[in-house]
Amino acid sequence: MAAVPQCHFCFETLASHLENRKSLTLAQIEALYKQRSSSTNGVSSNGTTNGTYTNGVAATSHPDRPLFVTWNKISRSGSKNLRGCIGTFEAQPLEYGLKSYALTAALDDTRFSPISLKELPSLECGVTLLTDFEAASSSMDWTLGTHGLRISFVYHGRKMGATYLPDVPVEQGWTKEETVASLMRKAGWTGRKEEWEKVKLNVVRYKGTKATVSYEEYHELIGGASELKRTGGLDDDDNEEEEEDEESEEED
Numbered sequence: 001m002a003a004v005p006q007c008h009f010c011f012e013t014l015a016s017h018l019e020n021r022k023s024l025t026l027a028q029i030e031a032l033y034k035q036r037s038s039s040t041n042g043v044s045s046n047g048t049t050n051g052t053y054t055n056g057v058a059a060t061s062h063p064d065r066p067l068f069v070t071w072n073k074i075s076r077s078g079s080k081n082l083r084g085c086i087g088t089f090e091a092q093p094l095e096y097g098l099k100s101y102a103l104t105a106a107l108d109d110t111r112f113s114p115i116s117l118k119e120l121p122s123l124e125c126g127v128t129l130l131t132d133f134e135a136a137s138s139s140m141d142w143t144l145g146t147h148g149l150r151i152s153f154v155y156h157g158r159k160m161g162a163t164y165l166p167d168v169p170v171e172q173g174w175t176k177e178e179t180v181a182s183l184m185r186k187a188g189w190t191g192r193k194e195e196w197e198k199v200k201l202n203v204v205r206y207k208g209t210k211a212t213v214s215y216e217e218y219h220e221l222i223g224g225a226s227e228l229k230r231t232g233g234l235d236d237d238d239n240e241e242e243e244e245d246e247e248s249e250e251e252d
Helices: 004-019 026-038 094-107 117-122 167-172 176-187 193-198 215-222 225-230
Strands: 065-074 080-092 123-135 148-155 158-164 202-214
Touching (some): 004 026, 004 094, 004 117, 004 123, 004 202, 026 094, 026 215, 065 094, 065 117, 080 094, 080 123, 148 176, 167 176
Antiparallel strands (some): 065 123, 148 202
């Protein structure tokens, strides 16, 4: 299940990269979050406590999951504008996947320029963990607000595909028909608006859980890092992950 500390870790990964410093690990971020939650009635902001802790360091066991990391820029009026979103449908070790796609979505989404250090205070980070992949019987065999969609089809001899996470159609106020047509456009389909139903689609539906964190929340949390380190709750050892090849997807 997606959780707030995972978003904090994505912020920490990007901030440490842009500031050219060592990053805290996911376990250390979870320890900070747990400590802060304990000081505010012992319950985290989403009403749950994630994992167990030893000497202040999280000992949570995270199953591998497909995931997406989304960066939004928040305007002064409070509106959100997509700043980068990339993920994978291949199950990832959680810390490796978050670290990898936090940077990929921020720096390598070809639709946008790389996120800069000065932009951090205006950002919001979202983490979506994906589950329950299954073939849909038709392009309409899914539920708004519940399922994400991944489509593939052949158009003018080229194989095309794209995905929308479960929250996208709801945020945009689209019907199911509008969602599928938009997703086809995103994949590269250039046919006439009224002819989208004539295209033979392969549709996979899936579910996802999402957590979001603002930079302000991250900055407030990370301020406790020095204190936790002094009390022995932070370990300076780096976690080493093996790099692996995987399929990446852009989403908006």
